[in-house]
Amino acid sequence: MKQATIIGSGLVGSLWAIYLNKAGYKVNLLERRPDMRKNPISAGKSINLAISYRGWKALDSIGAGDIIRKSAIPMYGRTVHHPDGTCSFQTYGINNQAIYSVSRGEINSVLMDLAESSGNTELYFDSYCTGIDMNKNIAYFEHNNNGVKFDIKSDVIFATDGAFSSVRYNSMQKMDRFSYSQNYIDDGYKEIILPANADGSYKLDKNSLHIWPRGRFMLIALPNPEGSFTCTLFMPFEGHKYCFNNLKTKHDVIALFREMFSDFYDLMPEIAETWDEHPISSLAIIRCFPWHFNQTVLMGDAAHATVPFYGQGMNAGFEDCTVLFGLMEKFGDDWKACFEAYEKLRKPNGDAVQDLSLQNYLIMRDKVNDPNFILQQKVEKRIHELYPDLYLPLYSMVSFSDIEYHTALEQGKKQDAEMKSFIEKHQITASMKDEQIDKIIHKALGKEILV
Amino acid sequence: MKQATIIGSGLVGSLWAIYLNKAGYKVNLLERRPDMRKNPISAGKSINLAISYRGWKALDSIGAGDIIRKSAIPMYGRTVHHPDGTCSFQTYGINNQAIYSVSRGEINSVLMDLAESSGNTELYFDSYCTGIDMNKNIAYFEHNNNGVKFDIKSDVIFATDGAFSSVRYNSMQKMDRFSYSQNYIDDGYKEIILPANADGSYKLDKNSLHIWPRGRFMLIALPNPEGSFTCTLFMPFEGHKYCFNNLKTKHDVIALFREMFSDFYDLMPEIAETWDEHPISSLAIIRCFPWHFNQTVLMGDAAHATVPFYGQGMNAGFEDCTVLFGLMEKFGDDWKACFEAYEKLRKPNGDAVQDLSLQNYLIMRDKVNDPNFILQQKVEKRIHELYPDLYLPLYSMVSFSDIEYHTALEQGKKQDAEMKSFIEKHQITASMKDEQIDKIIHKALGKEILV
Numbered sequence: 056m057k058q059a060t061i062i063g064s065g066l067v068g069s070l071w072a073i074y075l076n077k078a079g080y081k082v083n084l085l086e087r088r089p090d091m092r093k094n095p096i097s098a099g100k101s102i103n104l105a106i107s108y109r110g111w112k113a114l115d116s117i118g119a120g121d122i123i124r125k126s127a128i129p130m131y132g133r134t135v136h137h138p139d140g141t142c143s144f145q146t147y148g149i150n151n152q153a154i155y156s157v158s159r160g161e162i163n164s165v166l167m168d169l170a171e172s173s174g175n176t177e178l179y180f181d182s183y184c185t186g187i188d189m190n191k192n193i194a195y196f197e198h199n200n201n202g203v204k205f206d207i208k209s210d211v212i213f214a215t216d217g218a219f220s221s222v223r224y225n226s227m228q229k230m231d232r233f234s235y236s237q238n239y240i241d242d243g244y245k246e247i248i249l250p251a252n253a254d255g256s257y258k259l260d261k262n263s264l265h266i267w268p269r270g271r272f273m274l275i276a277l278p279n280p281e282g283s284f285t286c287t288l289f290m291p292f293e294g295h296k297y298c299f300n301n302l303k304t305k306h307d308v309i310a311l312f313r314e315m316f317s318d319f320y321d322l323m324p325e326i327a328e329t330w331d332e333h334p335i336s337s338l339a340i341i342r343c344f345p346w347h348f349n350q351t352v353l354m355g356d357a358a359h360a361t362v363p364f365y366g367q368g369m370n371a372g373f374e375d376c377t378v379l380f381g382l383m384e385k386f387g388d389d390w391k392a393c394f395e396a397y398e399k400l401r402k403p404n405g406d407a408v409q410d411l412s413l414q415n416y417l418i419m420r421d422k423v424n425d426p427n428f429i430l431q432q433k434v435e436k437r438i439h440e441l442y443p444d445l446y447l448p449l450y451s452m453v454s455f456s457d458i459e460y461h462t463a464l465e466q467g468k469k470q471d472a473e474m475k476s477f478i479e480k481h482q483i484t485a486s487m488k489d490e491q492i493d494k495i496i497h498k499a500l501g502k503e504i505l506v
Numbered sequence: 507m508k509q510a511t512i513i514g515s516g517l518v519g520s521l522w523a524i525y526l527n528k529a530g531y532k533v534n535l536l537e538r539r540p541d542m543r544k545n546p547i548s549a550g551k552s553i554n555l556a557i558s559y560r561g562w563k564a565l566d567s568i569g570a571g572d573i574i575r576k577s578a579i580p581m582y583g584r585t586v587h588h589p590d591g592t593c594s595f596q597t598y599g600i601n602n603q604a605i606y607s608v609s610r611g612e613i614n615s616v617l618m619d620l621a622e623s624s625g626n627t628e629l630y631f632d633s634y635c636t637g638i639d640m641n642k643n644i645a646y647f648e649h650n651n652n653g654v655k656f657d658i659k660s661d662v663i664f665a666t667d668g669a670f671s672s673v674r675y676n677s678m679q680k681m682d683r684f685s686y687s688q689n690y691i692d693d694g695y696k697e698i699i700l701p702a703n704a705d706g707s708y709k710l711d712k713n714s715l716h717i718w719p720r721g722r723f724m725l726i727a728l729p730n731p732e733g734s735f736t737c738t739l740f741m742p743f744e745g746h747k748y749c750f751n752n753l754k755t756k757h758d759v760i761a762l763f764r765e766m767f768s769d770f771y772d773l774m775p776e777i778a779e780t781w782d783e784h785p786i787s788s789l790a791i792i793r794c795f796p797w798h799f800n801q802t803v804l805m806g807d808a809a810h811a812t813v814p815f816y817g818q819g820m821n822a823g824f825e826d827c828t829v830l831f832g833l834m835e836k837f838g839d840d841w842k843a844c845f846e847a848y849e850k851l852r853k854p855n856g857d858a859v860q861d862l863s864l865q866n867y868l869i870m871r872d873k874v875n876d877p878n879f880i881l882q883q884k885v886e887k888r889i890h891e892l893y894p895d896l897y898l899p900l901y902s903m904v905s906f907s908d909i910e911y912h913t914a915l916e917q918g919k920k921q922d923a924e925m926k927s928f929i930e931k932h933q934i935t936a937s938m939k940d941e942q943i944d945k946i947i948h949k950a951l952g953k954e955i956l957v
């Protein structure tokens with residue numbers, strides 16, 4: 056049987072093991088952490104995630120979609136919490152399209168179980184990859200607990216070991232002409248758990264992603280199956296009135312929440328008591344190229360780690376698997392052809408998902424409050440509803456289709472300019488009646504011309 | 507006595523040891539290579555360099571300038587070699603200003619000797635830095651030959667270990683919020699030694715930097731003291747008609763030189779025989795931030811390695827020393843204040859020298875052949891000659907002053923636009939007589955108004 060080594064049994068590595076088993080590979084799947092099915096998830100990783108179209112597509116193709124769907128919570132749009140305590144709702148798509156809140160630990164466990172149950176994936180935990188001989192396809196490991204060193208030779212090596220990939224750091228970064236960047240943004244994040252009510256019910260609407268946009272910072276909340284919400288505060292580390300460095304005492308924390316997130320504070324007056332339960336973590340965009348040397352290749356965050364603001368990190372990593380599997384079907388065991396096509400196809404998408412993520416931070420923390428943005432989004436959505444074949448908003452391209460990310464990014468820019476012109480040209484305003492806007496849309500789009 | 511550790515005894519490290527001795531520090535200067543004074547310089551490093559104003563300023567301030575001057579060869583301008591074999595000359599400055607070709611090995615040896623002779627610098631060779639404890643100021647080393655491990659604790663640690671700094675890689679890159687990038691450009695380089703004539707005389711004018719600009723690639727030559735020239739061919743690795751990947755046989759090499767560098771080929775018909783004496787090397791821009799953690803700081807290429815096209819790599823590194831020494835005089839042993847001021851002052855200059863270097867590649871390989879560029883340079887130089895207090899061309903700001911690089915870059919952009927307007931407004935052409943151009947300049951500059 057052909058042998059593959061996968062380094063990192065996170066979401067992408069575990070999914071990829073299943074794909075490789077399907078393709079007839081015997082897989083060694085190595086992980087530097089202990090078995091997360093037996094141990095609690097380590098700090099600093101978010102405990103829930105949003106799955107959208109690309110994620111489901113990959114999960115369905117290996118038969119895991121329906122298992123995950125059982126506990127996935129649909130979020131049909133954003134609930135925007137205004138400073139005065141009022142809320143408004145912005146749908147994400149049409150026809151009940153939704154992104155889904157799921158537990159990172161649960162998907163990972165399901166995927167690891169599926170890989171193991173195939174009988175052709177062997178899992179090794181506590182095994183840190185100290186380097187790869189990329190000429191001989193040998194991966195070197197050291198066991199975390201006993202220091203025992205071992206190595207595995209195989210036909211092909213996949214590095215799915217995340218944003219701080221040991222394979223990339225220990226081996227690829229030493230190769231000539233390997234371009235690499237890790238750029239931290241000025242902002243960090245802290246998680247806060249908003250518990251369920253005493254009766255287990257949700258304290259906020261379960262079926263939306265909650266945002267408290269405050270310009271330079273924001274709080275968001277995603278529902279968990281058992282009634283709680285995982286909330287995340289994103290703000291600059293320093294240099295602003297509202298920044299983590301200015302939150303030194305319980306009093307500072309309470310003052311921030313009372314002043315800026317009053318409705319949240321009312322739901323969770325104990326906020327200051329739980330403040331230290333989660334660390335303040337940093338956020339980085341990591342880029343590199345090439346993604347492969349000989350038979351060793353990077354996938355997922357190891358190749359293109361992004362900031363979390365579009366909820367596309369896992370979805371993009373899963374799509375790497377879908378695309379690479381498609382190329383394996385085309386090129387067979389010609390890994391050179393396969394990896395060259397893979398990095399050529401996926402690198403522009405890795406870059407684009409990062410650009411989109413940064414761009415969406417501005418939208419989430421600021422623009423969702425802007426009347427011009429709200430109007431534009433409304434008109435866009437209506438055009439999309441009335442002429443779904445002619446117009447797909449950027450958010451839908453990213454979250455509800457598998458249009459390549461780089462195409463979505465380019466098309467999105469073009470559409471943004473077109474929508475602004477359209478609104479200006481037809482003097483559409485927020486006070487206009489829906490029927491009036493529809494009439495304008497029909498008049499323009501009936502001729503298939505937007506501007 | 508206060509103790510300092512310097513990692514890397516290259517140009518910047520050796521110079522910095524002398525500065526630190528002056529400031530009353532006992533210095534341990536560690537180098538991963540053998541003593542270059544006893545061993546030939548390793549491959550892949552250029553053997554000569556251009557010193558300009560900032561370099562001399564630093565060397566003079568520690569008393570090494572006059573020693574180096576003895577063998578430095580002034581280059582007063584560029585000799586541009588055209589495809590038809592003719593040449594033209596473009597002066598760099600006014601009043602015999604020049605950049606100076608010097609041997610890397612010689613400067614380095616002189617600086618190492620000076621540091622050692624102070625009695626307060628101890629040199630360790632073959633000692634690779636495996637990491638730094640940046641909380642305890644302990645640097646860890648391993649001896650290359652015998653594997654013996656040792657460590658040195660000191661008050662302050664300076665990493666001057668070059669573009670692929672081990673301190674940056676082994677320690678800083680693992681720190682949270684350390685932004686880092688290594689970006690390789692598409693082009694590589696190969697060195698070629700054009701020997702002296704049999705009588706020891708030079709085959710080309712000794713007092714200029716020779717360029718064969720060919721649009722997407724170029725050849726350059728700098729004089730060496732003993733009559734030879736170190737020539738460097740810069741071209742893309744792949745993807746172009748003229749690229750390294752297309753130079754597979756001796757025949758290909760000869761064809762390239764015959765066709766594109768015919769006058770050079772006539773001087774060196776044995777080019778293909780010596781082709782393999784030097785490797786094809788890659789070129790990268792390396793950026794990072796912050797430049798210090800606690801009492802460990804990056805200087806020179808370790809902080810801001812650049813491509814070599816402005817000849818400013820060493821000059822910028824030496825200027826780091828001048829600036830940091832100035833800050834030590836201001837802040838004394840308050841290293842926190844000192845390093846914060848240093849990285850705040852120098853980071854924008856590190857970025858700017860990289861931007862300037864990339865920009866100058868375009869100028870050298872292409873624009874020096876462009877009639878518009880030549881005319882603009884001529885007018886600029888004349889304005890500078892006639893009104894030296896009012897106007898300093900970009901090249902002069904970079905090479906003949908210590909105006910901050912970032913100021914030069916910004917000012918250069920502004921001036922470039924102004925010069926274009928000036929030439930257009932006054933309809934200055936290449937066929938215009940010098941007196942006529944002078945008249946236009948006097949008319950405009952007499953009122954201190956350029957455009």
